[in-house]
Amino acid sequence: MQTTPDPRMLRIQLGIELRRLREEADRSTFEAADVLGCKQPKMSKVEGGSQGIKPEEVARLLDFYGASAKQRRYLTEVAEQAVKRNRPKKYHRDAVPDWFQRFLALESAATEIRLYEVETVTGLLQTEDYARSTIQAWEPAADPRLVEQQVRTRMQRQAVLGGKSRLRSLDVVVSEAALRRVQGSGEIMRAQLTRLIELSERPDIAIRVLPFSAPNRITVLSSFTLLHLGAQRLSSVYLEDVLGATYLWEAEEYTRYSMTLDRLQAASLPAEESRELIAKVRAEHT
CATH class of the missing domain: 3.30.870 (Endonuclease; Chain A)
Structure with missing residues (x-):
């Protein structure tokens, strides 16, 4: 069955997963923001699912957190799906x-x-x-x-x-x-x-x-x-x-x-x- 996941759900999932990996790596949102060259509030919004993040930014964070190859493949795919401009669904x-x-x-x-x-x-x-x-x-x-x-x-x-x-x-x-x-x-x-x-x-x-x-x-x-x-x-x-x-x-x-x-x-x-x-x-x- 082919489906088109809702971008909002994907952003929320991606934020949760990135927060978990950051905490497991014992890194702060300030350190993560430095990796992306942005301010700390952006990281908080990304982890909360209220702001999107580019796939290449996700890849940099995954490198910083020491994510496994399997995690990298999956979360990169989620990030790519999340940025697609799909029609909103109920x-x-x-x-x-x-x-x-x-x-x-x-x-x-x-x-x-x-x-x-x-x-x-x-x-x-x-x-x-x-x-x-x-x-x-x-x-x-x-x-x-x-x-x-x-x-x-x-x-x-x-x-x-x-x-x-x-x-x-x-x-x-x-x-x-x-x-x-x-x-x-x-x-x-x-x-x-x-x-x-x-x-x-x-x-x-x-x-x-x-x-x-x-x-x-x-x-x-x-x-x-x-x-x-x-x-x-x-x-x-x-x-x-x-x-x-x-x-x-x-x-x-x-x-x-x-x-x-x-x-x-x-x-x-x-x-x-x-x-x-x-x-x-x-x-x-x-």
Whole structure:
């Protein structure tokens, strides 16, 4: 599937990636500005996604930060796409494989994440064995090395739950179906459900279960994620399917999904009752 990524999304991703590489290289925005021969405010705007940057400038920064060859190829391509004068769109459609790398950048910079999961535990809350089982189920013929690489990536994503992360709150509504659908084995499920209980006790993580018994609940057939990036002043809806991903950022669309999640939360069990239900399902995997 051929797509034309939205320049705004590309600028935001590029800024996030450049900031991460600069911080990993232990360089300041003043030093980066010197490399480009510009003032420090420009670097802040570039990293915030509000100002564009030329591909040749990106290449100089990547040299300065000591980026790997793989990072150079990918981010140079992103920079080249970002400067193209594409017609503005109300949504951004990504094709595989770029959609996931772009999502990783946005997720890592998010200050607030709210999401609804239908059939599986969300990747941010998965145990390593649960993650490996889901990946192997989706790609049973995949090279084991590729599977392990994907598992490592999924575990690395969970760094956003750490103390140094920009993420301030994670709000999850998970269908009871995700708790009861056995992934891997009873042992894997027991460990996964234990992790959910433990994480639900953190003040910055809310996990609510939408039970089968909820009366007159609305029907939402697919999962979705709401991402808010404070520094970039971006609020986006992220939708994923087998062919790629879609980002929605029109105010009306974001509001509609936010209101839908509010209704799902209202039909869900409170935090303590959700933990009790998770523990009840866990007890079935002895």
